[in-house]
Amino acid sequence: xxxxxxxxxVDELVTRSHSDGVTELAAAALIEHDAKFLLIRTASQDLDxxxxxxxxxxxxxxxxxxxxxxxxxxxxxxxxxxxxxxGFLGPVDIGSGRRTFVFSTTVAQPDSICWTGDxxxxxxxxxxxxxxxPEINHVLRAYYALDFS
Numbered sequence: 678x679x680x681x682x683x684x685x686x687v688d689e690l691v692t693r694s695h696s697d698g699v700t701e702l703a704a705a706a707l708i709e710h711d712a713k714f715l716l717i718r719t720a721s722q723d724l725d726x727x728x729x730x731x732x733x734x735x736x737x738x739x740x741x742x743x744x745x746x747x748x749x750x751x752x753x754x755x756x757x758x759x760x761x762x763x764g765f766l767g768p769v770d771i772g773s774g775r776r777t778f779v780f781s782t783t784v785a786q787p788d789s790i791c792w793t794g795d796x797x798x799x800x801x802x803x804x805x806x807x808x809x810x811p812e813i814n815h816v817l818r819a820y821y822a823l824d825f826s
Contacts (some may be wrong), residue, residue: 683765687743687778690768694776703749703777705734706765707813707820708784714806717754718797730799732810734777751782754796760784761773766819769812779816781823 694702708715716730733754737746744762751757764781771777807814 699776701735701775702737704743705732705777705779706782708782713800757784764823766816772780
């Protein structure tokens with residue numbers, strides 16, 4: 678990841694989240710390959726709400742750090758056990774009481790995505806992702822501000 682200061686920033690935001698009354702923490706990955714981003718189709722808990730396209734994400738379990746949660750989520754959902762976190766992009770609040778921490782990541786074999794075959798997914802450009810998930814715009818700006826050289 679981008680170093681100790683980024684990890685410290687995540688830890689501070691987790692602490693602040695708890696004092697802000699946030700009860701659920703989640704981790705998400707912004708996975709980019711060939712100028713496209715990975716989205717997966719997520720089922721809704723509410724039968725009246727249709728499925729949506731979203732970043733690979735999931736809840737951070739009790740006793741896990743946000744980074745440990747991200748590794749577990751990507752391994753379980755997508756079959757990725759070898760990811761590299763390249764940066765912390767910031768938190769996104771989704772509904773009341775839930776905060777998602779978004780990280781930029783790289784994977785060794787992006788074509789091996791969704792190994793179970795059961796997870797609908799697609800690679801989309803930055804304009805489309807911005808239209809589908811408007812609350813992600815500040816995360817995209819943070820991603821493009823990262824220096825990957």
